[in-house]
Amino acid sequence: MAAPTGPADAAPDGGGDWRASVAQSFRSEQVRSIAKTLADLEPGATSASKTMLALRFEESIFQAASGLDDYRKTIQKRLKKLQKHYAKQQEAGKGEAKDGDDELTREKERLLEAELREEYGPRLLYIARKGDEAIALYRQSEGGDKSADKLKAHVDNAINWGRMIGLQMPGKQALKQQKRNTMADLQKMREYLDSRADNIRSHILKVVDVHRFLQEQLVQLDDALLNEKVTEVFRGALEAADSDNPQFAAEEMRQLLERVNASVPIPRRNDEGGRVRAAVARLEKVRAGVQALYVYLGLPVADKTMFPGCLEKCHSVVVECLKELEGECRHLIKDIEEKDADGKRVVKLEDAWNKAMHFTEMEEDGEAASMDEEDDDKPAAKRQKTEEAPREKAPLAVKTRHLLAPGRNTFSTLLPALKRKRATLVRNRSLSFVKLEFGAAFEMTIYFRPLLVSIRAMANEADSAAATATLAGEHRWPSLYQGLRPTEGKELSVLGVSGSYESLAPIIAKNLEYASAQATYVLRRCFGETTGKSASSEFEVEILEAGALIKFLQMARSTYMPDWVDEDA
Numbered sequence: 001m002a003a004p005t006g007p008a009d010a011a012p013d014g015g016g017d018w019r020a021s022v023a024q025s026f027r028s029e030q031v032r033s034i035a036k037t038l039a040d041l042e043p044g045a046t047s048a049s050k051t052m053l054a055l056r057f058e059e060s061i062f063q064a065a066s067g068l069d070d071y072r073k074t075i076q077k078r079l080k081k082l083q084k085h086y087a088k089q090q091e092a093g094k095g096e097a098k099d100g101d102d103e104l105t106r107e108k109e110r111l112l113e114a115e116l117r118e119e120y121g122p123r124l125l126y127i128a129r130k131g132d133e134a135i136a137l138y139r140q141s142e143g144g145d146k147s148a149d150k151l152k153a154h155v156d157n158a159i160n161w162g163r164m165i166g167l168q169m170p171g172k173q174a175l176k177q178q179k180r181n182t183m184a185d186l187q188k189m190r191e192y193l194d195s196r197a198d199n200i201r202s203h204i205l206k207v208v209d210v211h212r213f214l215q216e217q218l219v220q221l222d223d224a225l226l227n228e229k230v231t232e233v234f235r236g237a238l239e240a241a242d243s244d245n246p247q248f249a250a251e252e253m254r255q256l257l258e259r260v261n262a263s264v265p266i267p268r269r270n271d272e273g274g275r276v277r278a279a280v281a282r283l284e285k286v287r288a289g290v291q292a293l294y295v296y297l298g299l300p301v302a303d304k305t306m307f308p309g310c311l312e313k314c315h316s317v318v319v320e321c322l323k324e325l326e327g328e329c330r331h332l333i334k335d336i337e338e339k340d341a342d343g344k345r346v347v348k349l350e351d352a353w354n355k356a357m358h359f360t361e362m363e364e365d366g367e368a369a370s371m372d373e374e375d376d377d378k379p380a381a382k383r384q385k386t387e388e389a390p391r392e393k394a395p396l397a398v399k400t401r402h403l404l405a406p407g408r409n410t411f412s413t414l415l416p417a418l419k420r421k422r423a424t425l426v427r428n429r430s431l432s433f434v435k436l437e438f439g440a441a442f443e444m445t446i447y448f449r450p451l452l453v454s455i456r457a458m459a460n461e462a463d464s465a466a467a468t469a470t471l472a473g474e475h476r477w478p479s480l481y482q483g484l485r486p487t488e489g490k491e492l493s494v495l496g497v498s499g500s501y502e503s504l505a506p507i508i509a510k511n512l513e514y515a516s517a518q519a520t521y522v523l524r525r526c527f528g529e530t531t532g533k534s535a536s537s538e539f540e541v542e543i544l545e546a547g548a549l550i551k552f553l554q555m556a557r558s559t560y561m562p563d564w565v566d567e568d569a
Contacts, residue, residue, distance in 0.1 A: 013338075014066070018067050019062065019067055022068060025083055027058065027150060028190075029074060030058055031051070031054045031055055031058050032047065032054075033108075033546060034050075034054040034058055034075065034079065035047040035048075035050040035054035037052075037055060037079050037082070037083070038050040038053060038057075039081070040202075041082060041083065043503055045186050056114050056115065057078075057107075057109050057111065058075070059114070059549050060110060060111070060114055061074050061075055061078070062518050064175075064365045074209065078107065078192040080105055081104075081189060081469075082104060082107070085103065085104045087421075104322075105183065105398050106180075108183065109180070109181060109182065109186060110185055112183065112186045112187075113166055113181060113186065114188065115215070116165045116186065116190060116193065117166060117167060117188045119193075120161075120162075120193045120197050121142060121162070121164075121167055123197045123198065124158055124159070124161060124162035124167060124169070124193075124197065124200050125162070125167065125169070125170065125288055126161070126201055126205075127155055127158045127197075127200055127201055127204060128155075128158070128159050128162065128170050128197070129170050130204050130205075130208045130209075131151075131152075131155035131158075131159075131204060132155075133204075134149075134151060134155075134203070134204040134207050134417060135148045135151055135152050135155065135205045136448060137208070137300050138151055138207065138508075142191070143243050151200075151203060151204075151307050154196070154200045154203075155200065157196075158196075158197065158200050158219055161189060161192065161193060161197075164189065165181070165186075165189065165329060179207050179355050181525050185209065187255055195423060198485075211315075211319045212314060215312055215315050215316065215319075217266065218311040218312055219311070219314050221311060222308075222309065222310075222311045222312070225297070225301075226302060226304060226305070226498045227301070228301055231299075231300065231301050231304070231533075232419055234297045234298060235248065235297070235298045238294070238297060238298050239298070247293055248298030248299050248300075249295075249299075249303075250303040252295055252298065253292060253295050253299060253303070253306075253307060253310075254291040255270040255311065256291050257294060257307065257313075257314075259288035259291055260288045260289050260292055260313070260314055260317050261317075262281070262284075262285065264278050264281045264282055264285070265277055265278055265281060266278070276326075279325060279328055282504070283325070283326055285317055285318075285321050286318050286321050286322065289314040289315075289317050289318040289321075290314075290318065292310065292314050293311065293315075296311065297308055297312075309510040314340075334353075344561075344563050345443075345562070345563065347438045347439035347441045347560055348441050348494075348560060349441045349442055349457055349494055349508070350494050350511075351438075351441065351442075351560055352438075352441070352442050352511070352512060352515040352560075353511035353512065353514055353515040355560060356515045356518040356520045357510055357522045357556065357559050358513065358518070358522065359513075359521065359522045359525045359526075359555075361554075366464045395528050396521070396524040396525060396528045397451060397524050397527035397528040397530070397531060398450050398451060398524065399448065399449045399451055400451065400527065400545050400546065401538075401541050401545065402538050402541050402542045403448065403541075403542050403545035403546055403549065404425075404432040405428050405433075405448075405449065406429065406432075408542075409417060410425070410427070411539075411542065413548075416548050417550050418434065418553075419567065420566040420567050421436070421550070421554070421557060421566065421567070422434065422436070423553055424436075429549050431447075431449075432447075432448055432449075433445055433446060433447045433448070434446040434549070434553075436553065436556060436557075436559065437458070438560050440458055441457070441458065442455055442456060442457050442458060442483075442512075443455070443456055443457075443458055443459075444519065444556060445478065446520045446523065446549075446552070451520070451523050451524050451527055452520055452523075453516055453519035453520045453523050454477075454516050455477055455511060455512055455515045455516045455519060456479075456480070457482055457483025457484055457508070457512070458482060458484040459478075459483050460483055460485070467539075480504055480509035480512055480513055481509055484501065484505045484508055484509065485501065486501045488499075492504040493507070494508055498552065505538050510521065519556070520540050522552065523552050526549075526551050526552045526555075527545060527548045527549075529548065530544040530545055530547075530548050
């Protein structure tokens with residue numbers, strides 16, 4: 001049956017699909033009629049200016065009506081009421097509002113509620129769906145309970161706002177006998193939603209879906225970059241940071257985008273070579289996408305307008321390629337680790353931060369307790385595990401209480417234990433530290449007062465003046481750039497990339513600083529565990545702290561050298 005074009009062709013009331021049978025042309029005619037009536041009620045108004053209001057007016061009636069006749073009659077009834085109330089106001093002049101004005105006010109309130117649902121509904125629904133997940137992720141982070149509680153309060157507020165404007169929030173029952181929202185209430189709610197809805201959603205999005213968060217930030221950045229002053233700042237910063245005199249040209253940008261949009265060959269079944277070629281093609285797309293983002297930041301504003309939406313496009317391509325590569329990596333990764341003459345893995349400088357230390361609850365290995373045992377050939381006895389109530393996290397220790405304190409002798413059983421870990425103890429009148437070397441890549445120095453760890457590249461002949469003297473026994477504190485300074489005929493090489501000292505050294509130094517901070521935290525956690533254990537004498541405290549040191553050394557060796565085996569003392 002043909003769709004109705006007017007009341008004569010309408011489907012009968014009560015039909016379950018009556019809305020689907022109403023032609024859009026018929027509804028559009030009703031909207032135009034409503035807009036004309038509303039415009040007639042307001043001096044100086046036109047039908048065009050009332051079209052949006054008429055659309056909402058018609059939509060609310062269309063959704064609530066039980067049939068086409070009910071829809072038509074409701075429109076006519078409400079329009080007549082509006083005309084009647086307007087005529088009464090004209091007659092009364094500036095007198096007090098009549099009883100019928102309440103219906104007109106209520107109609108405006110309904111329209112404003114519908115407008116708020118349309119404008120803020122998707123954001124509030126997202127907050128309701130993902131809020132609990134984001135709160136749980138915040139709680140998992142270090143010291144995140146306070147942030148999680150604050151976010152929960154904001155999420156609860158957002159859910160209440162959604163229910164107040166008539167949204168059906170996921171997992172929440174609709175409000176019963178909802179209090180009428182006055183125009184003042186709705187205007188105040190609009191102010192709240194304007195200032196807070198986006199902010200709450202962004203806090204959830206950045207932990208639940210970081211890729212989408214970054215994508216939305218790039219869209220906002222794209223608009224900001226079409227500003228001459230912003231472009232000048234970015235271009236100046238990029239040119240100052242890149243010593244290779246980068247060129248920001250539209251033609252280069254066009255070539256990069258062609259590589260970003262290049263197709264990836266689809267490998268055949270059981271075709272390992274095809275898989276490798278597809279992975280290389282995706283890596284090339286990732287490289288081109290990153291380079292395109294870099295070049296776009298330095299383009300003049302006039303050239304940027306030639307590439308609308310390229311930031312979002314490049315981000316989407318890079319994320320898609322990385323996801324595909326992640327799924328394929330288990331099929332493609334080969335055992336290509338470099339081995340020494342004994343078949344053991346060669347430690348590299350990038351391992352310092354790629355495999356940064358993390359504290360784990362380890363079973364007592366008994367090594368500290370076995371330091372005073374005569375028979376070193378016997379395996380260290382492990383403590384029997386028992387089920388205990390979870391204990392509170394021990395506080396971080398800042399310095400040792402007695403171990404290797406200035407003026408205190410080193411007890412004899414510590415030295416053989418250090419030797420088994422191939423660790424060197426250095427002491428003078430005011431300072432003690434232990435040094436570990438990891439192949440020819442990097443060294444770790446452990447200080448005790450305060451408890452600190454420094455991880456640096458192995459020193460070379462260019463480091464003679466690179467360290468800074470301290471007041472602690474004139475010890476030379478190693479520079480973050482130790483071992484990175486260029487020697488004749490050599491370039492820096494890390495993660496398969498070779499480059500100049502100026503370009504790579506600051507990046508490596510920052511990563512070594514991160515690795516040192518992670519190791520320092522682990523060291524302080526190890527020593528912090530000794531504070532809760534009972535000890536009746538300084539010597540017993542020293543034994544506990546020695547055990548903490550040995551535990552840390554074992555964690556360091558097993559982190560960076562998984563096949564490590566203690567040497568004979």
